[in-house]
Amino acid sequence: MEEEEDGRRSSYPGPPTDPMVTALLTDMYQITMAYAYWKAGKHNDRAVFDLFHRKNPFGGEYTVFAGLEECIRFAANFRFKKDDISFLRTVLPPTCEEGFFSYLASVDCSDVEILAMPEGSVVFPRVPLIRVEGPLLVAQLLETTFLTLVNYASLVATNAARHRCVAGKDKMLLEFGLRRAQGPDGGISASKYCYIGGFDATSNVEAGRLFGIPVRGTHSHAFVSSFMGFDEIIKRSLPHAKGGKICEDFVHLTQLWLRRMQDKPSLRSYFHETNPSELAAFSSYALAFPTAFQALVDTYDVLRSGLPNFCAVALALHELGYKALGIRLDSGDLSYFSIETRKFFRLVEKEFGVAGFGKLVIVASNDINEATLDALNKQGHEVDAFGIGTHLVTCFSQPALGCVYKLVEINGHPRIKLSEDVNKVTIPCKKNCFRLYGREGVPLVDLMIGENEVQPQPGERILCHHPFVESKRAYVVPTRVEPLYKCYWAAKPVRREKLPSLEEVKKHCMEQISAMRSDHLRALNPTPFKVSVSGNLYDFIHHLWLSEAPVGELQ
Numbered sequence: 001m002e003e004e005e006d007g008r009r010s011s012y013p014g015p016p017t018d019p020m021v022t023a024l025l026t027d028m029y030q031i032t033m034a035y036a037y038w039k040a041g042k043h044n045d046r047a048v049f050d051l052f053h054r055k056n057p058f059g060g061e062y063t064v065f066a067g068l069e070e071c072i073r074f075a076a077n078f079r080f081k082k083d084d085i086s087f088l089r090t091v092l093p094p095t096c097e098e099g100f101f102s103y104l105a106s107v108d109c110s111d112v113e114i115l116a117m118p119e120g121s122v123v124f125p126r127v128p129l130i131r132v133e134g135p136l137l138v139a140q141l142l143e144t145t146f147l148t149l150v151n152y153a154s155l156v157a158t159n160a161a162r163h164r165c166v167a168g169k170d171k172m173l174l175e176f177g178l179r180r181a182q183g184p185d186g187g188i189s190a191s192k193y194c195y196i197g198g199f200d201a202t203s204n205v206e207a208g209r210l211f212g213i214p215v216r217g218t219h220s221h222a223f224v225s226s227f228m229g230f231d232e233i234i235k236r237s238l239p240h241a242k243g244g245k246i247c248e249d250f251v252h253l254t255q256l257w258l259r260r261m262q263d264k265p266s267l268r269s270y271f272h273e274t275n276p277s278e279l280a281a282f283s284s285y286a287l288a289f290p291t292a293f294q295a296l297v298d299t300y301d302v303l304r305s306g307l308p309n310f311c312a313v314a315l316a317l318h319e320l321g322y323k324a325l326g327i328r329l330d331s332g333d334l335s336y337f338s339i340e341t342r343k344f345f346r347l348v349e350k351e352f353g354v355a356g357f358g359k360l361v362i363v364a365s366n367d368i369n370e371a372t373l374d375a376l377n378k379q380g381h382e383v384d385a386f387g388i389g390t391h392l393v394t395c396f397s398q399p400a401l402g403c404v405y406k407l408v409e410i411n412g413h414p415r416i417k418l419s420e421d422v423n424k425v426t427i428p429c430k431k432n433c434f435r436l437y438g439r440e441g442v443p444l445v446d447l448m449i450g451e452n453e454v455q456p457q458p459g460e461r462i463l464c465h466h467p468f469v470e471s472k473r474a475y476v477v478p479t480r481v482e483p484l485y486k487c488y489w490a491a492k493p494v495r496r497e498k499l500p501s502l503e504e505v506k507k508h509c510m511e512q513i514s515a516m517r518s519d520h521l522r523a524l525n526p527t528p529f530k531v532s533v534s535g536n537l538y539d540f541i542h543h544l545w546l547s548e549a550p551v552g553e554l555q
């Protein structure tokens with residue numbers, strides 16, 4: 001996103017973050033349709049497409065909408081370059097006329113209008129997340145790219161939000177997924193969209209650079225096992241935190257503190273001899289990061305070695321005026337180990353009078369998912385921060401979100417797609433959508449109306465219809481009516497909404513989730529949120545349905 005001189009974000013978006021997102025990042029059938037639209041002289045017909053999902057992921061009843069900024073960046077910069085056109089000549093049949101290729105070179109999104117819900121919104125099935133209006137050929141060409149930009153983004157943002165809901169607001173959530181993600185782009189996208197969905201930081205350094213997401217990390221088992229003994233540590237001096245005195249042999253100091261701990265009867269019941277190479281590794285790490293010492297304690301034995309070794313180093317640091325951060329657990333029973341660790345920290349605080357030692361941070365990782373978090377909550381635990389990778393970024397429990405992109409109007413004529421499966425029948429017309437809020441300010445229902453219908457007003461009694469089931473309808477007297485769409489792309493720049501920063505998107509997402517009734521959010525048997533249409537739209541859908549569906553003949 002380009003910065004304007006006054007520091008605000010420009011209304012003209014920069015290119016997509018991923019340079020792979022080009023006009024050719026699409027399905028071949030979009031190109032063949034483009035040719036056929038052009039050949040039929042339909043390319044400039046005015047089309048309206050809706051992008052929406054039919055089912056919420058992970059067995060839940062909500063979805064977090066993400067990926068919009070990248071769609072707008074894509075649309076704003078949409079063009080077929082010379083090279084692109086040369087390639088298209090090689091994949092289309094030789095019968096395709098030359099005029100098409102020169103036309104394609106002139107195509108852009110200058111006559112396209114894109115309305116969408118703000119990124120980070122909590123959204124529900126069938127309500128369009130993005131409404132694209134423009135010349136048929138170009139509006140059609142956006143389909144695949146928009147879907148690939150929205151589907152994974154929204155899926156992983158929803159997954160992150162679900163992990164946040166189970167973990168609770170006060171826990172730190174760290175995204176550790178890059179190594180397990182579906183390739184580099186999957187990893188970068190996961191870091192960005194997990195941040196929107198409620199994670200606090202990522203281990204992915206490039207995501208930190210690209211998006212300004214806080215970057216965090218501890219160390220791995222390799223660092224610990226790379227040490228064989230104390231002899232390897234050559235530079236051992238450490239200045240006192242407040243300057244002045246220098247400790248010439250910090251390693252010796254950590255050994256001294258370990259002995260002091262061993263001499264305390266209350267601590268002796270936990271451990272005897274610890275692994276010395278592990279103490280060497282921790283001492284060395286503390287020498288490198290005296291102000292941010294955090295150690296992985298499960299390489300050899302959490303309670304008998306890792307934990308006492310960590311405390312010895314942390315106490316040595318404390319003597320020199322530093323404060324250690326804490327530990328990471330990466331195996332075993334995380335409930336048990338975190339509780340035992342906390343007890344041990346408190347004991348050390350008491351025995352040595354080190355204020356705050358009992359509150360050192362406990363990070364837990366190792367194949368954590370929603371179910372593990374829930375189990376840990378039920379059992380009780382003392383974990384302050386969770387590092388979550390594989391299950392989060394691969395969306396292990398549901399690998400894809402099914403957003404679709406459907407034509408709903410052409411040259412002012414509403415269009416419908418019929419299906420044996422009623423869930424797959426599209427809702428025709430260029431629509432406006434609103435969220436209606438109830439007495440306590442909670443969202444009650446999303447309402448879709450035709451573009452030309454009068455907008456619903458607070459205090460008005462509105463009959464909301466289920467889109468397909470006649471008997472399902474309800475009156476709502478909203479206290480607040482929230483229009484769901486903003487215009488993010490239009491020919492006239494004055495009409496374009498400025499794209500929010502990532503922080504603003506995250507804030508919006510957190511506010512939307514907090515505003516939802518908790519029964520819509522719960523993991524087990526959540527209550528579906530109601531999605532409805534106006535009486536006019538209901539009648540129209542069913543009129544069009546009847547007029548388009550062929551009448552069968554019984555023999």
Ligand SMILES: Nc1ncnc2c1ncn2[C@@H]1O[C@H](COP(=O)(O)OP(=O)(O)OP(=O)(O)O)[C@@H](O)[C@H]1O
Nearest residue numbers: 330331332333334335336366367368372375376379
């Ligand atoms: N208290 C707990 N309740 C429920 N699940 C837990 C609890 N503690 C840990 N887990 C989960 O149980 C699994 C334990 O992993 P696993 O059985 O592979 O053993 P491990 O401790 O990872 O062994 P390794 O030393 O090989 O890493 C992980 O997925 C972890 O998130």
Ligand SMILES: O=P(O)(O)OC[C@H]1O[C@H](OP(=O)(O)OP(=O)(O)O)[C@H](O)[C@@H]1O
Nearest residue numbers: 176330365366367368387388389390391
């Ligand atoms: O478990 P995840 O949720 O994916 O979180 C990331 C994992 O990546 C690291 O180790 P890695 O898995 O590479 O090795 P390890 O399991 O043998 O420690 C880290 O120690 C975590 O366990």
Ligand SMILES: O=C(O)c1cccnc1
Nearest residue numbers: 176203216217218219387
């Ligand atoms: O910083 C960490 O502890 C980390 C980072 C990535 C994967 N596992 C752990």
Ligand SMILES: [Mg+2]
Nearest residue numbers: 365366367390
């Ligand atoms: Mg692992």
